[in-house]
Amino acid sequence: MTRVFIVRHGETEWNTLGWLQGTSDIPLNDNGKNQARRMAAALATLVAPDAVLVSSPLSRARDTGVALGAQLGAAVELDERLVERAYGPWEGVTPADRAARWPEQVEAWHSGGNPHLEGFEVHDLVRDRMVEAVTEWASRTPSDLVVFTHGSAARIGIMGLLGLSLEHRSLSGLGNTCWSRLRSREDGRWTLERHNVSVDDLYPGAAA
């Protein structure tokens, strides 16, 4: 039975500013690097020693994954299908600018829908590539799979794996270096066992 841990990258400067990053390759800031080290120390005790690690190629996700790879002595594989959703013209724009220039699209997006925006990757496409990538990696992994990805890609991917409708935000996005854990069932579908857990949420006696 495979368990999949889906981990969001650590903090970046753009996260602190509230700017959408999407496919822009923004590196971890010092706090993000520290978050990655703390997450790695904790997850190294929770995942199988032969866990397989795979990441979005964007540096903020990859470097978060490398922190766990260093703990486990494991390589981090890269898969393009795990990148963040493309936000088109919203990447690198302040939330205030976004609201001022695209009020209707922002409202559609906040209520869970797709804004009509050139270059914005719609929910269904994000879901399809995330589900395909995670399912494929999980099928090749005899123990635990750890996936390093992004806020929107992780949320849509988890909802897709569970077969939840994307009409509502039934699940929140993950905080920086927070993770969710899913388990594959005998019928080939997935059960969400943890969602949006950080290193600070762990019971001290729980680690193996």
Place this chain on the structure above:
Amino acid sequence: MSRIILWRHAPTPSNEGGVVQGTVDVELDDAGRERAAWAAEQLAARFRARGVERVRVFSSPLRRALETAGALTALIGGEVVVDEAFSQRSYGIWEGLTWEQIERDWPEEFARREAGLDPRIPGWDGQEAVAARVLAGLERLWDPQVPAVVVTHGSPITLGLLAAIGEPASSLVLGRVPHAACASVLKVESGAWHIEAFGLGAD
């Protein structure tokens, strides 16, 4: 931002021994009280860090839940309000038996439960009814200004959250929150429920 924390009671000796409790009113032991105290400190620290001044605390009427809730009010003050909507379901004639005995003596009904269906045994509280009463409880307690902590049980958390996100009670998309651990849920502007976290305070 307001939220409702669904906090599963700390483990009892029956939980540790794999005995089904349901409506049987078992108390915590010292180990369970320690888990409750640790989890209460975590919750209190989180509310402090968010600058939350007022938290309402509700509990299932069963003692294992009330004692767990008391660990939080001992830290943050206030009263524990008993709310029947969050009590444990009845496990009917399975109460007092171990899961091992149940699997051996009721293999078919045990398999139904594992598959997300109601076992056909006398006294069992059906999952649709449990899901509906917990969701009604969440709707009634929701306050966009003042968060709430609700101490309840494994089945009500899973079933109530499934109902909240519009999933059938037989769905297996959500697992079980471990003992003394929490889930967090909130209502967004559209009126839809949103699961913020699931299984905090465990592994």
